Amino acid sequence: MQVLLAAHAGFCFGVRRAIQQVEAELAHSGKVATYGPLIHNPQVIARLADQGVAIVDHLDMSTLGPVVIRSHGVGPAIYEQAAQHGVNLIDATCPFVANVQKAARDFTEQGYQVVIAGDADHPEVQGIVAWTGNRAIVVASGKEITGDKIQGKVALIAQTTLKEATFREVEAALRQLDVELIVKNTICSATAKRQEAAQQLVSQVEVMVVVGGRNSSNTRKLAQICVAAGLPTYHVEQAEELDPRWFKNVNQAGVTAGASTPHWIIEEVVQRMTEIQQEQELENNVPTEEAA
Numbered sequence: 570m571q572v573l574l575a576a577h578a579g580f581c582f583g584v585r586r587a588i589q590q591v592e593a594e595l596a597h598s599g600k601v602a603t604y605g606p607l608i609h610n611p612q613v614i615a616r617l618a619d620q621g622v623a624i625v626d627h628l629d630m631s632t633l634g635p636v637v638i639r640s641h642g643v644g645p646a647i648y649e650q651a652a653q654h655g656v657n658l659i660d661a662t663c664p665f666v667a668n669v670q671k672a673a674r675d676f677t678e679q680g681y682q683v684v685i686a687g688d689a690d691h692p693e694v695q696g697i698v699a700w701t702g703n704r705a706i707v708v709a710s711g712k713e714i715t716g717d718k719i720q721g722k723v724a725l726i727a728q729t730t731l732k733e734a735t736f737r738e739v740e741a742a743l744r745q746l747d748v749e750l751i752v753k754n755t756i757c758s759a760t761a762k763r764q765e766a767a768q769q770l771v772s773q774v775e776v777m778v779v780v781g782g783r784n785s786s787n788t789r790k791l792a793q794i795c796v797a798a799g800l801p802t803y804h805v806e807q808a809e810e811l812d813p814r815w816f817k818n819v820n821q822a823g824v825t826a827g828a829s830t831p832h833w834i835i836e837e838v839v840q841r842m843t844e845i846q847q848e849q850e851l852e853n854n855v856p857t858e859e860a861a
C-alpha cells in the first residue's frame with residue numbers, strides 16, 4: 570500500500586503563529602494563559618497544559634499574567650474588559666480573521682446588513698458577529714436565505730474555513746432576492762488550499778484518512794469533501810485510532826489534515842499506516858502448510 574499525503578495539510582500560518590506567540594511568552598515570562606483553548610486539537614492543548622499554559626474563560630481582576638487571544642479572534646467587548654482590568658493581552662488573532670472582523674464592522678457602519686456564511690456556534694463567527702454590534706445574520710447554507718429577514722443593502726462575507734461551494738450557494742440564494750448585494754469572499758487561502766489538495770487526492774486513492782481534532786471545523790470539512798467523493802473516509806485524532814482492517818486490499822491510501830493538526834501527529838499517522846502495510850505484506854507472505 571502506498572501512502573499519499575495531500576500537497577497541503579496540517580498547521581496553517583495563523584495557528585503556527587498563535588502557538589509561537591504562546592511559546593515565546595512562556596519562555597519570556599514563564600506564565601501565560603489563553604482565552605479559550607488555543608486551537609481545536611486536544612493533543613496540542615494537552616501538550617501546552619503540560620508546559621503550564623492555563624486556559625481562562627473570563628477576564629477580571631483575578632486574571633494573572635498575560636492572556637493570549639487565539640487565532641479565531643474575539644469581539645470588541647473582550648478588549649474593553651482587558652483594558653478595564655489591566656490584563657495584558659497578546660493578540661494572536663489570525664490576520665485573515667482580523668480582516669473579516671474589520672470588513673464586518675465597516676459594512677455595518679456603512680449601513681449594510683451583513684450576512685455571514687458559516688457556523689453560528691463557531692467562536693470565530695461569534696467574534697465576527699460581535700464586531701457588527703450583533704446585527705449580522707449567520708447562515709449555514711443557501712436554504713436559510715429568506716427575503717423576510719434580508720432586505721436592502723446586503724454584504725456577504727464568510728467564515729474563513731467555509732467550503733467554497735457553500736459560499737457560492739449562499740451567494741446564489743442572495744442573488745435571487747431583490748437586494749443591493751456586495752460579495753466579499755473571506756475564505757482563507759490556507760483552507761482553500763487544503764480543500765483543493767484533498768479534492769485532488771481523492772481521485773488517486775481508495776481510502777482517505779483525515780487527521781485532526783474532532784472539534785475542528787476545517788478538519789470536519791475536509792472529511793466531508795472525501796465522503797462526498799464517495800470514498801471510505803476515517804477521521805482520526807491520533808495514530809492509535811487507525812484500524813488495519815480499513816486498509817485490507819488497499820493499494821493507495823490518502824492522508825490529509827486540518828489546519829490545526831501539528832506535523833508530529835501527521836507523521837505518526839503516516840508512520841503507523843506504513844507499519845500496517847508492512848504487517849499486511851508479512852501476513853500475505855507467510856507460507857501456508859501445503860506450500861511449506
Ligand code: F3S
Pocket residue numbers: 581582583584640641663664665666729730757758759760828
Ligand atoms: Fe488563519 Fe486561515 Fe489558519 S484564517 S488561522 S490561516 S485557516
